[in-house]
Amino acid sequence: LIIPKKLQKNLPYKDKPKVMALKKKKEKVAVVRDIHESQVASMMKKLKTIYNEKREEERRAKVKRLKDFKKKIEAEEARKLQRQRKMKKDVFRTLSKTESKKTQF
Known part of the structure; x- marks a missing residue:
């Protein structure tokens, strides 16, 4: 389908033919x-x-370390709260x- 250039200029963008390079x-x-x-x-x-296995192992160790640290901090907080009470x-x-x-007096 060939559309004249003058008509193409008047068309809105969505209706203009799109030229794609082959x-x-x-x-x-x-x-x-x-x-x-x-x-x-x-x-x-x-x-x-x-290298990837080593990185994964280090990541797992870090997660475990953080988990243990959180547990330790929570235990300390619980003891501190108990002492305060x-x-x-x-x-x-x-x-x-x-x-x-x-x-009495």
């Missing part, structure tokens, strides 16, 4: 590796695998004793 099919060249190149590629692949209880007990002594 993509040429590229032929891919087959890469043939010699023995040394294939050995190097194999070695690099192994090294990358080892006990201190408050003791303070109020002594205050009530002194109040009761004052009321």
Whole structure:
């Protein structure tokens, strides 16, 4: 379908014909590796695998370490809260004793 240029100018953008460049099919060249190149590629692949495994192991260790640290902090907070409650209880007990002594006199 061919639309004259003058008519195309008057059309809104959504109705204008879109010109797309035709993509040429590229032929891919087959890469043939010699023995040394294939050995190097194999070695690099192994090294990358080892590196990735090591990183994953370090990540797991870090997560475990953080989990243990959080647990330790929570335990300390619980102990601190328990001590504060006990201190408050003791303070109020002594205050009530002194109040009761004052009321007796």
